Amino acid sequence: MFISLWEFFYGHFFRFWMKWVLRQMTGKCELQRIFDTYGGAQRTYRIENSLTCSKSKVLQNATRVDESELDRCVADIMKEKNICPEKDTSFQICMRTCLLQITGYKQLYQDVENVRKKPYDSGNAQHEKLLLKLWSLLMPTKKLKARISKQWADIGFQGDDPKTDFRGMGILGLINLVYFSENYTNEAHQILSRSNHPKLGYSYAIVGINLTEMAYSLLKSEALKLHLYNFVPGIPTMEHFHQFYCYLVYEFDKFWLEEEPESIMYFNLYREKFHEKIKGLLLNYNTVLTLKT
Amino acid sequence: MGLLSILRKLKSAPDQEVRILLLGLDNAGKTTLLKQLASEDISHITPTQGFNIKSVQSQGFKLNVWDIGGQRKIRPYWRSYFENTDILIYVIDSADRKRFEETGQELTELLEEEKLSCVPVLIFANKQDLLTAAPASEIAEGLNLHTIRDRVWQIQSCSALTGEGVQDGMNWVCKNVNAKKK
Numbered sequence: 001m002f003i004s005l006w007e008f009f010y011g012h013f014f015r016f017w018m019k020w021v022l023r024q025m026t027g028k029c030e031l032q033r034i035f036d037t038y039g040g041a042q043r044t045y046r047i048e049n050s051l052t053c054s055k056s057k058v059l060q061n062a063t064r065v066d067e068s069e070l071d072r073c074v075a076d077i078m079k080e081k082n083i084c085p086e087k088d089t090s091f092q093i094c095m096r097t098c099l100l101q102i103t104g105y106k107q108l109y110q111d112v113e114n115v116r117k118k119p120y121d122s123g124n125a126q127h128e129k130l131l132l133k134l135w136s137l138l139m140p141t142k143k144l145k146a147r148i149s150k151q152w153a154d155i156g157f158q159g160d161d162p163k164t165d166f167r168g169m170g171i172l173g174l175i176n177l178v179y180f181s182e183n184y185t186n187e188a189h190q191i192l193s194r195s196n197h198p199k200l201g202y203s204y205a206i207v208g209i210n211l212t213e214m215a216y217s218l219l220k221s222e223a224l225k226l227h228l229y230n231f232v233p234g235i236p237t238m239e240h241f242h243q244f245y246c247y248l249v250y251e252f253d254k255f256w257l258e259e260e261p262e263s264i265m266y267f268n269l270y271r272e273k274f275h276e277k278i279k280g281l282l283l284n285y286n287t288v289l290t291l292k293t
Numbered sequence: 294m295g296l297l298s299i300l301r302k303l304k305s306a307p308d309q310e311v312r313i314l315l316l317g318l319d320n321a322g323k324t325t326l327l328k329q330l331a332s333e334d335i336s337h338i339t340p341t342q343g344f345n346i347k348s349v350q351s352q353g354f355k356l357n358v359w360d361i362g363g364q365r366k367i368r369p370y371w372r373s374y375f376e377n378t379d380i381l382i383y384v385i386d387s388a389d390r391k392r393f394e395e396t397g398q399e400l401t402e403l404l405e406e407e408k409l410s411c412v413p414v415l416i417f418a419n420k421q422d423l424l425t426a427a428p429a430s431e432i433a434e435g436l437n438l439h440t441i442r443d444r445v446w447q448i449q450s451c452s453a454l455t456g457e458g459v460q461d462g463m464n465w466v467c468k469n470v471n472a473k474k475k
Contacts, residue, residue, distance in 0.1 A: 158364035164320040168337035206340040267343035
C-alpha cells in the first residue's frame with residue numbers, strides 16, 4: 001500500500017521535481033546525465049526507462065521508431081530537450097546507438113516469434129532438407145535408412161518421425177539444433193555421445209527443443225535485455241539469438257552432469273533449477289553470456 | 294441423505310485430494326490437456342522429458358494431475374507412478390491412425406497392471422478438431438473397450454487445443470473418483 005502510494009507520488013511529482021532541480025544544478029537533462037554516468041547495458045537500460053517514463057510524445061515514441069527514421073528521431077529529441085550538437089558532441093552518437101539496441105530488441109522478438117509460429121511442414125522441401133542436414137551433421141558416419149525411421153531416436157527424437165516433436169517451437173527448434181551442430185560440431189558430438197549415457201543420458205533433440213523454449217521465453221520476458229545490450233553494440237539479429245541458444249545447450253549439459261540427477265524423469269526439476277540460475281546471471285548489469293569452449 | 298451426512302460432505306469435500314495419472318503415446322496431447330485444465334497458455338508446448346505435475350481445483354476436489362512423457366524410451370518409467378492412482382486418463386491422438394495398434398497395446402498392458410487394478414479409466418479421443426480424426430465410437434470399437442469388465446470406464450471425444458469436450462470428461466472424473474473398488 002505504502003509502496004504503491006510512494007510509486008504514484010514518485011512517478012507523478014517527485015520524479016519531475018527532482019529532474020528539474022538536477023537540471024538546474026547540472027545544466028543537463030536526464031538523458032545527458034545518464035550518458036555521462038553510465039556505460040554498457042546499464043546506460044541503454046536507463047535511457048530506455050527514461051524515454052518510456054517521459055511525458056513527451058517525441059521521447060516516448062523513440063523506443064518504437066523505425067530504423068529508417070532513426071536520425072530524424074534523434075534530431076527531434078535534441079530539439080525537444082534543447083541539446084546543442086556543438087556543446088554536446090557525443091549525444092547524437094550515443095543516442096543513436098541506444099535507440100538501435102532498444103528498437104532492435106523489439107524487432108528481434110518479432111522476428112523470432114515469426115519463425116517460431118511456422119510449424120514444421122513435411123511438404124516443405126526446405127524443412128525436410130534442414131532435418132536431413134541435422135542428421136548428417138550429428139551422424140556423419142551413419143546413414144539414415146529411411147525418412148521415417150526408428151533411427152531418429154539415436155539423436156534424441158521421440159518417435160519415427162521428428163516432425164511431431166517441434167510442436168510449439170515450430171521451425172525455430174530445428175534451426176537452433178542445426179545451428180549448434182554446424183557451428184559447434186565437436187561440442188555437439190561430445191554432448192550427443194554423453195546424452196546416450198545409460199544412466200545420466202537424456203534425449204538430445206527434444207532437450208534441445210526445450211532449451212529453445214527457454215531462450216524464447218527469456219527473450220519474450222525481456223530478461224535477455226542486459227545480455228544483448230552488452231553483447232551487441234547495434235541491432236541484435238537472429239544470429240545472436242542462436243548464439244545464446246548455443247550457450248544454453250552447452251551450459252545445460254555441464255549443469256546436468258554436475259548435478260547427477262537420479263534419472264531422466266527428473267528433467268523438469270533440473271530444467272527449472274537451471275532456468276533460475278540463468279535468470280540470476282541475466283540480472284547482472286555486466287552480464288555477457290557466450291559459449292566459451 | 295440425512296442432514297449430518299450433508300454437513301459432513303460439505304466439510305470434507307474440499308479436502309479430498311485426487312491423484313490422476315495422464316498417460317498415452319508421445320504427441321497424444323497430454324501436456325496440452327494438462328495446461329488446458331490449469332487454464333494456462335498452450336501456444337508453446339515442447340515434448341515432455343520426464344513429467345509435469347499440476348494441481349487443479351474442480352468441483353470440491355483437489356486434482357493432482359501427473360502428466361508423464363510418452364516417448365518409448367521412458368515408458369518403462371510409467372510404472373513408478375502407478376501407486377495410489379485414483380483415476381487413469383489415457384489420451385489418444387485420434388488422427389494418428391498408424392499408431393492405433395501401438396496405443397491399444399500400451400492401454401491393454403496398463404489395464405493388466407496390478408497396481409492399477411479397478412482404477413476407473415477415462416479415454417480421451419483427442420484432436421477432434423482435425424478433419425482426419427477418427428470418431429470416438431470407432432476408436433472404442435478398435436480398442437475393444439467393451440471387453441473391459443473389471444472397472445468403470447468412459448471414452449470422451451475432445452480437443453485439448455480448443456477445450457471442447459474436456460470439461461465433460463472431467464465431470465465424469467469427479468463423479469467416479471470414489472468408484473475405485475477396494
